[in-house]
Amino acid sequence: MRIIGIVGTKNTGKTVLVTNIVKKLVERGFDVGTVKHTTEGFDIEDRDTWKHKEAGAQVVVGSGDETFLNIGETMELDLIFNLMKYVKELDFVVVEGFKHSRYAKISTSDYKDDLTIKNVDVRDLKPADIESLVDMIENRSFGIYQSLNCKKCGFESCDAFQKAKISGDASKDVKCETEDDNVVLKVDGFAIPMNPFVKSLVKNVVRGMVDSLRKDEYGAHETKRIELLINDEDN
Ligand code: SF4
Numbered sequence: 001m002r003i004i005g006i007v008g009t010k011n012t013g014k015t016v017l018v019t020n021i022v023k024k025l026v027e028r029g030f031d032v033g034t035v036k037h038t039t040e041g042f043d044i045e046d047r048d049t050w051k052h053k054e055a056g057a058q059v060v061v062g063s064g065d066e067t068f069l070n071i072g073e074t075m076e077l078d079l080i081f082n083l084m085k086y087v088k089e090l091d092f093v094v095v096e097g098f099k100h101s102r103y104a105k106i107s108t109s110d111y112k113d114d115l116t117i118k119n120v121d122v123r124d125l126k127p128a129d130i131e132s133l134v135d136m137i138e139n140r141s142f143g144i145y146q147s148l149n150c151k152k153c154g155f156e157s158c159d160a161f162q163k164a165k166i167s168g169d170a171s172k173d174v175k176c177e178t179e180d181d182n183v184v185l186k187v188d189g190f191a192i193p194m195n196p197f198v199k200s201l202v203k204n205v206v207r208g209m210v211d212s213l214r215k216d217e218y219g220a221h222e223t224k225r226i227e228l229l230i231n232d233e234d235n
Pocket of ligand 1: 145146147148149150152153154155156157158159161175176177178179
């Protein structure tokens with residue numbers, strides 16, 4: 001799952017660009033998701049789900065033909081991506097806003113940082129420009145990475161990997177080798193590398209422990225994802 005951010009100041013056509021990019025990626029056969037940064041509330045006043053939230057529920061799910069998950073707080077972008085990954089296999093996520101994210105981005109204004117692939121003026125974009133922008137996105141964007149500096153991608157560090165991707169020096173197929181890691185250890189928010197033996201040990205021990213619990217009684221019928229948080233602030 002590769003990620004591309006569309007950033008820029010207000011009223012510079014970010015949403016227009018997002019919809020054009022999404023349409024083009026879908027046309028090319030990719031499964032696409034989007035994330036939008038917003039400070040407006042999502043729920044409509046006086047709807048039942050709005051009333052649930054007003055009553056104090058911290059997580060509200062509206063489910064029918066569509067499913068909405070309303071969590072009354074800001075969520076880290078990586079956590080959002082992991083949630084998306086969990087519910088759907090996607091090829092691309094197009095993110096509107098979040099200009100400080102550590103992913104590749106296209107800017108619709110003069111905002112630029114070291115992960116900006118290109119600055120564009122949306123008013124001047126022609127269909128051929130969208131094609132070449134989407135070519136760039138296919139070639140230069142990258143997915144979730146764990147900041148391990150493990151060199152498995154062939155670069156000295158995650159920063160070097162990102163720079164090579166953004167500049168187009170790394171080939172399309174080069175990706176962070178930890179992107180699909182299914183065992184991740186974070187201590188105080190920092191990802192800690194584990195060798196394959198330790199990874200498989202941790203996985204088997206935790207999995208075995210979880211399987212021995214009566215988790216079915218609590219609604220966990222399958223074991224697709226295990227999260228374990230150890231809060232050790234008193235030590
Ligand atoms: S494989 Fe991923 S985590 Fe390791 S150095 Fe490359 S980008 Fe960083």
